[in-house]
Amino acid sequence: MLKRTFVLLVALALVSSTTAWRSADPPQALGGRLVIVKMVELSATSYRFQPATVTANPGDTVRFVQGSAMPHNVEFTKTPAGAQLGSTKLGPYLTTSGQTYDVVIDTRFPGGQYRYMCTPHFALGMLGVIVVARK
Numbered sequence: 001m002l003k004r005t006f007v008l009l010v011a012l013a014l015v016s017s018t019t020a021w022r023s024a025d026p027p028q029a030l031g032g033r034l035v036i037v038k039m040v041e042l043s044a045t046s047y048r049f050q051p052a053t054v055t056a057n058p059g060d061t062v063r064f065v066q067g068s069a070m071p072h073n074v075e076f077t078k079t080p081a082g083a084q085l086g087s088t089k090l091g092p093y094l095t096t097s098g099q100t101y102d103v104v105i106d107t108r109f110p111g112g113q114y115r116y117m118c119t120p121h122f123a124l125g126m127l128g129v130i131v132v133a134r135k
Helices: 002-020 119-124
Strands: 034-043 046-050 053-056 061-066 075-078 100-104 112-117 127-132
Touching: 034 053, 046 119, 112 119
Parallel strands: 034 061, 053 127
Antiparallel strands: 034 046, 061 100, 075 112, 112 127
């Protein structure tokens, strides 16, 4: 009975850890191209999104990939008029290397520049921009 309880607890922990970082507005489909942005640690006092600026088209998915030992997130700080990001405005913390967070560029993202930062590391240079092209 104890072994069965342990297995159940481990399974629940895995399920909660794999769903906790996903957006409340999950990606609809990867209909466009995949744009990768890595979250990296250059030194103990320098963190970056690489590349810092990307261009995406409607239908593309911007995938943020955790590549450091420190927790990172994505918080949009400046958006064009008409943007309706909802819960995507503040993404979850990614805590393990390789963990990802997807942002689908859909109708919530009119054309323009979307500035974002990592909340705990913005003062250390962790800032980025997504330029959404108009079609």
